[in-house]
Amino acid sequence: MFRFTVTSQDSHTQARLGMLNTSHGTVATPAFMPVATQGTVKATSPRELREIGTEIILANAYHLYLRPGAGLIEQFGGLHRFMGWDGPILTDSGGYQVFSLKELCKVTEEGVRFRSHLDGSAHFLTPETVVHTQEQLGVDIAMVLDECVAAPSQYDAAARASDRTTRWAERAQAVRSREDQALFAIVQGGVFPDLREQSARELIALDFPGYAVGGLSVGEGPEVTLTVARHTVRFLPYARPRYLMGVGLPEQLVRYVALGFDMFDCVLPTRNARNGTLFTRKGRMNIRRAEYATDQRPLDEECACYTCQHFSRAYLRHLAVAGEMLSARLNTLHNLAFYQWLMRSMREALAAGRFADFARPFLLTVEPTTHSTTEENAWQS
Amino acid sequence: MFRFTVTSQDSHTQARLGMLNTSHGTVATPAFMPVATQGTVKATSPRELREIGTEIILANAYHLYLRPGAGLIEQFGGLHRFMGWDGPILTDSGGYQVFSLKELCKVTEEGVRFRSHLDGSAHFLTPETVVHTQEQLGVDIAMVLDECVAAPSQYDAAARASDRTTRWAERAQAVRSREDQALFAIVQGGVFPDLREQSARELIALDFPGYAVGGLSVGEGPEVTLTVARHTVRFLPYARPRYLMGVGLPEQLVRYVALGFDMFDCVLPTRNARNGTLFTRKGRMNIRRAEYATDQRPLDEECACYTCQHFSRAYLRHLAVAGEMLSARLNTLHNLAFYQWLMRSMREALAAGRFADFARPFLLTVEPTTHSTTEENAWQS
Numbered sequence: 173m174f175r176f177t178v179t180s181q182d183s184h185t186q187a188r189l190g191m192l193n194t195s196h197g198t199v200a201t202p203a204f205m206p207v208a209t210q211g212t213v214k215a216t217s218p219r220e221l222r223e224i225g226t227e228i229i230l231a232n233a234y235h236l237y238l239r240p241g242a243g244l245i246e247q248f249g250g251l252h253r254f255m256g257w258d259g260p261i262l263t264d265s266g267g268y269q270v271f272s273l274k275e276l277c278k279v280t281e282e283g284v285r286f287r288s289h290l291d292g293s294a295h296f297l298t299p300e301t302v303v304h305t306q307e308q309l310g311v312d313i314a315m316v317l318d319e320c321v322a323a324p325s326q327y328d329a330a331a332r333a334s335d336r337t338t339r340w341a342e343r344a345q346a347v348r349s350r351e352d353q354a355l356f357a358i359v360q361g362g363v364f365p366d367l368r369e370q371s372a373r374e375l376i377a378l379d380f381p382g383y384a385v386g387g388l389s390v391g392e393g394p395e396v397t398l399t400v401a402r403h404t405v406r407f408l409p410y411a412r413p414r415y416l417m418g419v420g421l422p423e424q425l426v427r428y429v430a431l432g433f434d435m436f437d438c439v440l441p442t443r444n445a446r447n448g449t450l451f452t453r454k455g456r457m458n459i460r461r462a463e464y465a466t467d468q469r470p471l472d473e474e475c476a477c478y479t480c481q482h483f484s485r486a487y488l489r490h491l492a493v494a495g496e497m498l499s500a501r502l503n504t505l506h507n508l509a510f511y512q513w514l515m516r517s518m519r520e521a522l523a524a525g526r527f528a529d530f531a532r533p534f535l536l537t538v539e540p541t542t543h544s545t546t547e548e549n550a551w552q553s
Numbered sequence: 554m555f556r557f558t559v560t561s562q563d564s565h566t567q568a569r570l571g572m573l574n575t576s577h578g579t580v581a582t583p584a585f586m587p588v589a590t591q592g593t594v595k596a597t598s599p600r601e602l603r604e605i606g607t608e609i610i611l612a613n614a615y616h617l618y619l620r621p622g623a624g625l626i627e628q629f630g631g632l633h634r635f636m637g638w639d640g641p642i643l644t645d646s647g648g649y650q651v652f653s654l655k656e657l658c659k660v661t662e663e664g665v666r667f668r669s670h671l672d673g674s675a676h677f678l679t680p681e682t683v684v685h686t687q688e689q690l691g692v693d694i695a696m697v698l699d700e701c702v703a704a705p706s707q708y709d710a711a712a713r714a715s716d717r718t719t720r721w722a723e724r725a726q727a728v729r730s731r732e733d734q735a736l737f738a739i740v741q742g743g744v745f746p747d748l749r750e751q752s753a754r755e756l757i758a759l760d761f762p763g764y765a766v767g768g769l770s771v772g773e774g775p776e777v778t779l780t781v782a783r784h785t786v787r788f789l790p791y792a793r794p795r796y797l798m799g800v801g802l803p804e805q806l807v808r809y810v811a812l813g814f815d816m817f818d819c820v821l822p823t824r825n826a827r828n829g830t831l832f833t834r835k836g837r838m839n840i841r842r843a844e845y846a847t848d849q850r851p852l853d854e855e856c857a858c859y860t861c862q863h864f865s866r867a868y869l870r871h872l873a874v875a876g877e878m879l880s881a882r883l884n885t886l887h888n889l890a891f892y893q894w895l896m897r898s899m900r901e902a903l904a905a906g907r908f909a910d911f912a913r914p915f916l917l918t919v920e921p922t923t924h925s926t927t928e929e930n931a932w933q934s
Contacts, residue, residue: 211871215878219859240871244847248867256863466625478600482637486629490592490621497596500878 174312174354174381176201176413176434184528186405186432189519192413194260194312195352196252197227201413201434204425204515205230205262206508207442210239211255214442215500216508218257224477224509225516227259230437233306233314234266238288238295242308250310262313262437264417265302267358268386271320279319281336299340300347307350315384316344318358323392330362338374345378356382356415363396365403372407383408384415385433394420398427405432422451422514426534429518430527441511445503448492451510459503464489477509478502555693555735555762557582557794557815565909567786567813570900573794575641575693576733577633578608582794582815585806585896586611586643587889588823591620592636595823596881597889599638605858605890606897608640611818614687614695615647619669619676623689631691643694643818645798646683648739649767652701660700662717680721681728688731696765697725699739704773711743719755726759737763737796744777746784753788764789765796766814775801779808786813803832803895807915810899811908822892826884829873832891840884845870858890859883 173195180189190201206213206221209232213221221229231251236242248254251261270277270284277286283298299317306314317340319333337360348355357380361367375383385404388397401416408414415435416428425436441451448460452472457464459471467485475481479488479502491499521530554576561570571582587594587602590613594602602610612632617623629635632642651658651665658667664679680698687695698721700714718741729736738761742748756764766785769778782797789795796816797809806817822832829841833853838845840852848866856862860869860883872880902911 210875210877211868212877212879215882217859217879217882218863239875240846240867244867247847248849248865254865254868256868465621466628468629478598482599484629484635486621486625487592487635487637494591494620496591496593497878497881498593498598501596501598501882 173352176382176411178411180522182430182522182527183525185430185531187429187518187522187527187531188432188434189522190413190434192228192260194228194354196258196260196312199227199260200519202425202429202515202518203228203435204511205435205437206511207437207439208255208257208261210235211245211251213504213508215446215497215504216442218255220478220505221257221508222259224505225512226508228262228312228435229257229259230262230264231255231309231311232266232269233263233302233309234269234297236263236309237266237305238290242305246308246310250308252310260313261309261311262356262435263306263309263311263315264437265306265315265317265358266297267302267315267318268320268390268418270297271322279336281339283317299343303344303348303355307348307353310350310353312353313382314348314353314355316341316355316357318360318386320360320387320390321362323363323390323396325362327362327364327367330360330364331367334360334362334367334371338371338378341375341380342378345380354381356380356384356413358384358386358417359404359408360387361404362387363392363400365400368400368404369407372404376407376409380412382413382415382435384417384435386417388416389418389420394424401428401433402431408432422511423534425511425514426518426531430531430535441507442504445507446500448499448503450503451507453510459485459488460492461489471506472510475506475509475513477506479506479509554733557763557792559792561903563811563903563908564906566811566912568810568899568903568908568912569813569815570903571794571815573609573641575609575735577639577641577693580608580641581900583806583810583896583899584609584816585892586816586818587892588613588818588820589636589638589642591616592626592632594885594889596827596878596885597823599636601859601886602638602889603640605886606893607889609693609816610638610640610642612636612642612644612690612692613647613650614644614683614690615650615678617644617690618647618686619671623686627689627691631689633691641694642690642692643737643816644687644690644692644696645818646687646696646698647678648683648696648699649701649771649799651678652703660717662720664698680724684725684729684736688729688734691731691734693734694763695729695734695736697722697736697738699741699767701741701768701771702743704744704771704777706743708743708745708748711741711745712748715741715743715748715752719752719759722756722761723759726761735762737761737765737794739765739767739798740785740789741768742785743768744773744781746781749781749785750788753785757788757790761793763794763796763816765798765816767798769797770799770801775805782809782814783812789813803892804915806892806895807899807912811912811916822888823885826888827881829880829884831884832888834891840866840869841873842870852887853891856887856890856894858887860887860890
């Protein structure tokens with residue numbers, strides 16, 4: 173069922189145009205996956221996701237395992253039917269979420285013991301149970317359980333976690349049983365080049381249908397993210413999809429597409445929308461600012477989304493200041509439409525052989541500077 | 554521009570089928586107006602309101618005067634363009650809201666002095682400024698500034714407020730200037746039959762294009778609401794639209810249509826939706842209840858709304874329990890679709906000469922009981 177094809181290779185960069193075939197349809201890559209942690213992209217309906225050109229979304233197996241439960245979703249015929257999204261779905265395994273619990277979680281070679289952030293109940297996840305959960309969810313792409321270490325990580329801790337991630341990947345691969353689901357491995361290794369290379373080589377030897385680079389954008393700063401991702405991607409097989417987890421800002425997506433990544437997810441467009449920060453072709457804006465109170469223009473004059481076609485900046489500011497739910501809705505719809513436009517534009521540029529021209533103005537904006545860590549943090553607030 | 558036509562009269566009840574013609578289109582009556590207090594029906598887009606058959610909405614002149622300001626909305630060509638709703642709009646004057654401020658408001662014959670609930674700023678509303686505000690908003694139907702008294706009201710206080718409401722209505726009528734806007738009067742008089750009759754007669758003598766019954770559903774209990782409304786409607790002219798403000802539950806709408814009312818507004822469908830209380834053809838349900846956790850059926854199997862066509866009770870329960878914004882969206886859309894279905898069904902029954910048959914099962918459920926006050930309060934929680 174699952175197949176990935178590189179259909180076109182850029183001649184100036186590592187960027188490539190591709191096609192993912194899944195049981196629930198095809199996905200043109202490079203692709204951005206809106207985040208539906210709890211089985212809904214916050215404030216957005218499946219119909220709207222389709223309208224703006226979304227082809228694949230990401231949900232979180234850990235969250236859905238805890239609530240409403242993977243067994244319940246299985247009774248409904250899987251997550252697609254449960255949440256009313258009939259296109260491809262990828263689930264993150266939840267390793268990142270479990271390890272974020274810190275003192276509430278205890279890792280052994282066997283798996284991870286933790287207490288639910290919802291009700292304190294005790295749970296034990298293993299590479300095998302996490303595959304089982306995602307098979308119950310019936311998603312198109314599952315992710316292995318990986319061990320994440322927080323930045324800044326020590327070499328020894330990063331090495332231990334990376335080695336264990338490989339062993340866990342092998343165990344996950346051994347128990348998978350659904351032919352309609354692809355299981356992706358996750359390269360770890362912290363910020364250490366030799367660990368990243370080793371992790372990639374070991375996982376590639378296990379022959380997964382896709383590879384993610386994990387453990388980045390976790391506080392190491394965008395320059396380090398870039399350095400590590402640029403180093404790591406070189407070891408990933410050309411013929412398999414490459415997924416950079418948790419990234420990022422629009423200019424980062426262009427940068428990482430240029431480095432040869434095919435798939436992305438990030439909460440920035442949805443989370444920022446809810447606090448009034450909007451992405452446009454002319455840059456970012458915080459719609460709550462007083463300057464927009466009388467501004468009759470749409471958010472983004474070139475945008476075809478429902479928000480930009482029907483509402484003014486002044487109205488969107490009014491909704492935000494008044495605390496109306498329609499604010500989060502219209503803002504989220506626009507930000508996601510912007511991200512889908514960006515990915516579509518990159519694919520069109522790749523198809524036309526002019527990706528480097530398209531990418532250049534974006535790439536200039538992410539040259540590492542001493543201020544960029546602060547800026548990234550501001551975006552994640 | 555404004556015209557009301559009774560197109561059909563039921564032979565068993567006072568119910569009538571009608572048509573409101575306004576500058577922004579026609580409205581079939583009996584009609585329910587979703588409440589867009591701050592220029593948005595909470596959690597709902599104008600596109601969705603259209604899809605479920607909404608023909609007219611209600612906004613609040615007091616709220617919009619304070620934020621974002623009526624002058625600003627006027628610069629945008631009026632509220633229709635500002636909020637992206639091109640159908641008819643009625644604005645409540647805000648008398649009810651101002652008098653709810655209690656100690657923050659001081660009434661004289663000239664008008665009402667009050668402090669904003671938003672920032673404490675001082676304001677002075679008069680019958681004339683309230684007309685001006687609504688003319689700036691450019692709505693199709695404006696309401697006069699009325700003086701409301703809280704229930705339980707004393708006879709003398711109700712009489713004074715009712716008399717003043719008449720004088721204010723005359724002042725409002727004298728200053729109106731937009732030919733594309735109709736100004737409706739509001740009958741007051743508390744729970745006292747003779748005051749209600751006097752208020753109605755005096756206002757009718759002033760010849761308004763429509764009449765509202767105000768000051769009900771403010772804590773007097775549903776039996777008293779019914780008694781007073783039934784008494785008052787008898788004095789209202791047959792050829793003018795009759796608007797019962799702030800009512801109500803589905804069975805109350807049927808009851809009041811049977812008494813000859815044409816227009817309604819209420820926050821119940823939207824507010825209840827946000828706390829998980831849903832109206833269906835089989836009765837009410839709180840979607841958060843555990844019994845729905847595994848229920849694969851739609852909310853209402855006969856409902857054609859987007860929510861009922863795409864999602865299960867189990868998914869809606871999950872969204873509500875998880876605190877997801879999509880919960881408020883889908884619930885609100887359904888409740889408003891239910892209300893529009895109810896009004897449409899009444900109109901179809903009236904057109905077919907079978908209103909009494911349609912209404913009977915609903916009317917049985919609102920026979921006054923000693924428990925109904927409690928129940929009404931529960932619905933408003």
